[in-house]
Amino acid sequence: MTQYVDTKIRANLTYLGDIDALERFATGLLAVAERVSTITAMWQSMPLKMQMHRHSTMCPYLPMGAPSVTPSGHKSLPFDAIEGQARTHVEQYAQLAATLQSAAERILRAYSIYSDSEQRARRIVNEMIEFAIERFPIGSSFFLAGASVFIPFIGLVDEGEFTPASYSHELWWFQDGIVSGYGAVLSGVPMSAGLKSLFKKIGSSSGKMPGGIDLSRLFDPKTLDALEWKDVVENLFHTDEANEAAGQFTKLGGSFVDRIQGSDVNVYEIHPRKPLEKPETIADAYRNIELLNGPSTSPGYATICIQRLERPDGKRAWIVTLPDSDGHPDSPCSVNQIVPLMSDSSRQRLDSESMKFAREAMKQAGVKKGDDVVLIGGSQGGLTAASMAGGISSEYDFLHVVTASAPIANHPIPGNTYVTSVEMETDPLTALDGAQNPVRESWLTVQGMNSRTPSPTSTPVEGTGDHLEQPTGMNYQRAAWQNATEAGSPAVEEHERHFQEATQGELVGTYFYQGRIE
Amino acid sequence: MTQIHPLTKSSPTPGGLPVGTLSPGAGLNGIQPSKPLHSPSSPSTPGPPSMLTPQGLSGGCQCHGTVQLAVQILESAVAGSQDALRAALDAIGNFDLTQWEGSAATLCHDMLQRMCSVINATDDELQVTLRMTTITGGTP
Numbered sequence: 001m002t003q004y005v006d007t008k009i010r011a012n013l014t015y016l017g018d019i020d021a022l023e024r025f026a027t028g029l030l031a032v033a034e035r036v037s038t039i040t041a042m043w044q045s046m047p048l049k050m051q052m053h054r055h056s057t058m059c060p061y062l063p064m065g066a067p068s069v070t071p072s073g074h075k076s077l078p079f080d081a082i083e084g085q086a087r088t089h090v091e092q093y094a095q096l097a098a099t100l101q102s103a104a105e106r107i108l109r110a111y112s113i114y115s116d117s118e119q120r121a122r123r124i125v126n127e128m129i130e131f132a133i134e135r136f137p138i139g140s141s142f143f144l145a146g147a148s149v150f151i152p153f154i155g156l157v158d159e160g161e162f163t164p165a166s167y168s169h170e171l172w173w174f175q176d177g178i179v180s181g182y183g184a185v186l187s188g189v190p191m192s193a194g195l196k197s198l199f200k201k202i203g204s205s206s207g208k209m210p211g212g213i214d215l216s217r218l219f220d221p222k223t224l225d226a227l228e229w230k231d232v233v234e235n236l237f238h239t240d241e242a243n244e245a246a247g248q249f250t251k252l253g254g255s256f257v258d259r260i261q262g263s264d265v266n267v268y269e270i271h272p273r274k275p276l277e278k279p280e281t282i283a284d285a286y287r288n289i290e291l292l293n294g295p296s297t298s299p300g301y302a303t304i305c306i307q308r309l310e311r312p313d314g315k316r317a318w319i320v321t322l323p324d325s326d327g328h329p330d331s332p333c334s335v336n337q338i339v340p341l342m343s344d345s346s347r348q349r350l351d352s353e354s355m356k357f358a359r360e361a362m363k364q365a366g367v368k369k370g371d372d373v374v375l376i377g378g379s380q381g382g383l384t385a386a387s388m389a390g391g392i393s394s395e396y397d398f399l400h401v402v403t404a405s406a407p408i409a410n411h412p413i414p415g416n417t418y419v420t421s422v423e424m425e426t427d428p429l430t431a432l433d434g435a436q437n438p439v440r441e442s443w444l445t446v447q448g449m450n451s452r453t454p455s456p457t458s459t460p461v462e463g464t465g466d467h468l469e470q471p472t473g474m475n476y477q478r479a480a481w482q483n484a485t486e487a488g489s490p491a492v493e494e495h496e497r498h499f500q501e502a503t504q505g506e507l508v509g510t511y512f513y514q515g516r517i518e
Numbered sequence: 519m520t521q522i523h524p525l526t527k528s529s530p531t532p533g534g535l536p537v538g539t540l541s542p543g544a545g546l547n548g549i550q551p552s553k554p555l556h557s558p559s560s561p562s563t564p565g566p567p568s569m570l571t572p573q574g575l576s577g578g579c580q581c582h583g584t585v586q587l588a589v590q591i592l593e594s595a596v597a598g599s600q601d602a603l604r605a606a607l608d609a610i611g612n613f614d615l616t617q618w619e620g621s622a623a624t625l626c627h628d629m630l631q632r633m634c635s636v637i638n639a640t641d642d643e644l645q646v647t648l649r650m651t652t653i654t655g656g657t658p
Contacts, residue, residue, distance in 0.1 A: 016619055025613040032602075032609040039602045042595055053588035075582045075655045077589065085647040089599065092640040096606060099633050103626040110622030488622030 003464035003471075004454045005424075005479040010437065010445040011112050011491030019111060026107040033100035040093040046086040050079050102456075109457070110489040123436065126177030130241070130434075133181025140181070155468070172426045179434035183242035239435035240410040246342035265332045265353055267360040270512045272299035276321065278307060278507040279376070282420055282499050285321075285402045286481055289378040290474035293324040301326040302333045302515045304358060306365040309505030317372040317399075317505050318365070322358060322381035332357035332515040333380055341383040342407065342432060349387040357515035358384055359392070365511045367396065374400045374502050378474060379429060382406025382421075389413045399502035404477035407433035418502070419443040420495045422480050424450060424471035444495045448480030459483035582653070589651045596648050603637050603644075610634065 013019060054076075108114050133140040151171065171178070276292065279285040291297045292305055307319040325335045332353035340352035349355060367373065373396045375385035382403030389398040390412040400418040407430050413419055421437055423430040425447055437445040450461065450471045461471075461479040484492050615627040 017617070021613070022618070025609075028609045028612075032606050035605060036602050039599050042598070046591075046595060049591055050588055053584045053591070075585050075653055077585055077592075077653060078650050079588075082592065082647065082650050085643065085650065088643055089640070089647070092636060092643065093599070093602070096633060096636055096640070099629055099636075100606065100609070103629050106622050106626055110620055111618075488620055488625055490618075490620030490622070493620060 001452065001466045003450050003452060003461045003469075003476075004458035005448045005450050005461055005471075005476060005483050006455055006458045007449070007480050007483045007487070008447045009109065009112050009484055009487060009489045009491060010439055010447060011443075011489070012439045012441050013111055013491055015441055016111075016490060019113065022107065022111055023113045026104040026113065029100045029104035029107075033097045033104065036093050036097040036100065040090055040097060043086045043089040043093060046089075047083040050077075050082055050086075054079055105457075106488065110487045112489070112491065122173060122176070126174060126180065129174055129177025130181040130184065133178065134184050137182075137185045144178070172431075175428070175431040176434050176436065179431055180239070180241040183245035183434055240344050240433075242407075242432060242434035243342055243344035243410045246339050247344045247348060250340045250343045250345070250348045264518045265357045265360065265515050266518050267357060267364060267513050267515045269364065270299060270303065270514050272303075272512055275510040275512070276305050276307070278309075279319065279503065280500065282402055282496055283478065283481055283485070285376045285499070286378075286404055286422070286474060286478045288321050289324075289376060289381065289404060290478070292321050293378065293381075293474070299512055300514055301328050302331040302357065304361045304513045304515075306361060306367070306511045306513065307507055308365070308509040308511070309503065310508045311505040315372065316368070317374070317503070318362070318367050319374045319376065319503055320358070320362060320367075320385075322375065322377035322384045324378055325380040330517050332517055333384075335380075338380055338383065338432075341380065341387055344410070346391050346412075350391050352387075353515075353517060354380065354384045355387055355391075358388060361513035361515070362396075364513060369395055370397060372397050372399050372502065374398075374402070374499070376402045377406065378404040378477065379406060379472075382408060383411075386411035386413055386419075389417050389419075393417070400499050402499070404474060405429055405472060407431065409433040409435040409437045413443075415440060415442055417442065418495060418498050420499065421445045422448065422477045422484075424448045424476050424480065426450065427470065427472050427476075429472060444491050446480050446484040446492070448476065448483065450476060457483070457487070459486070585653055589653065592647065592651050596644050599644055600641065603641055606637060607634070 274297075276288045277284070279288050288305070292299075292303065301323065303323055305321040307321075309317040309319065311317060323333050325338060326333055327335060334353075337352050337354045340348045341354060343349055362373075375388060375398060377383070377385040383406050385401050385403055386406065386408035388396075389401045393414050398414075398417045400420070401413065402420045404422045405424065405427050406421065408419075408421065410433055419437075419442065421444070423437075423445060426449070437443060439445075448471070450468075451458070452466070452468065454460070459479045459482050461475050463473070463475045485496075610630045610633065615623045615630070
């Protein structure tokens with residue numbers, strides 16, 4: 001057995017034409033398909049009905065025990081032939097209904113028609129959850145803690161197994177609201193009473209901390225409390241509460257982390273035996289993310305791959321593939337770097353070690369101001385890519401950003417940069433931004449949902465088995481992209497075309513750089 | 519890219535029976551059927567009055583009434599089925615997918631174009647079914 005992925009494609013396709021008219025056409029086909037299905041059912045029951053009218057028990061012409069015989073004098077119809085016709089009609093109408101339904105569903109999916117209305121409903125529900133958490137944070141916390149006890153049992157009923165993966169699988173529709181709600185509370189009123197007490201105790205022994213840090217002075221001594229009504233109402237129109245919280249945590253803890261971990265990033269070139277091939281398609285780009293970060297294929301943690309292209313007109317272009325998070329303390333891409341990369345402050349994002357590492361690597365590779373650059377990254381690599389595209393767009397011409405499993409909904413990427421994002425709905429990492437990605441012509445989001453049950457449109461995921469799991473691996477992201485490609489969406493095709501245009505040119509160099517914090 | 523071709527019938531229905539037809543050229547352009555479908559309320563085949571008596575004459579076949587009901591059911595089913603085919607043609611024909619970008623539009627256009635052939639074939643089979651509503655037998 002294997003896992004399967006189905007996708008929804010979120011894109012703004014209003015530039016193509018009258019999407020409402022296309023929607024009416026598709027819903028019209030669905031209505032007719034339903035009507036045709038009714039006809040199918042009618043012909044399926046026709047032989048039985050005919051049997052009931054085949055003869056009268058009073059007929060003197062019918063021999064006993066052989067009512068199907070039609071002797072001279074007995075009035076009849078060619079019932080056997082009629083039964084054959086009924087079977088033919090069943091096949092024909094069933095085929096017609098299936099095709100009409102398939103065409104309608106394909107149109108709705110490829111042109112992102114239903115996904116917009118569902119996203120609106122999802123936003124409303126999640127803003128209500130955020131509202132409840134912001135106004136009643138303690139009560140909401142107790143409620144969520146209590147409800148979470150039942151989630152694995154619900155997962156047992158739904159999926160047939162007792163697994164922690166059920167949390168994200170059952171709560172994915174609400175996770176934006178939960179993340180935004182707590183993000184707003186933590187960024188509006190920074191610390192809980194318990195944490196305040198803890199840090200005061202640590203701070204009171206500041207003389208024993210490295211660098212003589214007085215921790216109690218770093219934290220605002222307010223308690224975790226409900227937000228004011230005006231703040232709650234204001235937050236309903238924002239989507240970046242989680243980013244604000246990340247900014248607060250970075251401000252409060254950033255210098256502490258720098259003192260513990262260090263902040264000087266040493267970047268040096270390495271020469272792995274097997275370089276990455278030039279990605280000709282977006283699927284190739286996702287494949288390269290997997291190769292750069294995979295346990296058996298990676299040249300080492302915190303390694304960036306920079307590929308240089310030469311175009312026929314002599315202009316240089318670059319493809320930068322960025323690394324994922326790792327757990328090494330001397331790595332500029334360690335897991336804690338996700339926090340500053342998620343910050344709502346551009347300055348904090350640019351000051352993160354992972355950004356410093358990426359910029360230094362590009363400088364050493366020879367990327368010059370104004371050069372065309374394509375950024376590719378998964379997870380933290382996607383965050384770094386989005387932060388660069390949004391933060392240093394004046395330095396380089398970022399043509400296209402390709403991300404997977406990256407919470408970049410609130411990153412200010414300019415509208416002239418194409419963004420192709422793949423997310424799995426039940427991936428907790430992509431929920432960290434507490435919002436859905438923007439929908440615009442140059443930003444395409446493929447939202448995947450994993451299941452153990454195949455559907456007519458689903459794609460199998462390589463390397464998976466029977467058990468429900470968190471869909472964080474690149475195998476899920478690649479399957480989601482393949483599934484979206486098979487839908488025939490013009491948005492997917494346009495992004496593919498643009499990626500190929502942005503990466504056109506001869507590959508003249510592939511460079512690898514590693515970063516270590518000293 | 520070609521438009522979906524309208525339904526065509528190459529020859530009149532053999533047998534000269536007053537069968538209903540979807541239309542020689544119905545479908546895309548909203549052309550109405552040139553001949554109405556056979557009404558399910560009319561008997562499909564006229565006959566001597568004695569044969570139409572529900573109970574039959576004394577000693578005659580008792581089955582005419584039940585067989586006549588079967589005929590009515592079939593005629594109604596055929597009429598409803600033809601209405602569904604018309605609705606399908608109308609739904610398919612009132613939108614031009616060829617003007618839309620994306621391989622999904624091309625694929626759906628091709629699928630629906632093939633369906634017009636299926637609709638033609640289904641209509642032909644419905645005529646065959648309708649011809650089977652002629653009651654046979656009776657007192658020689």
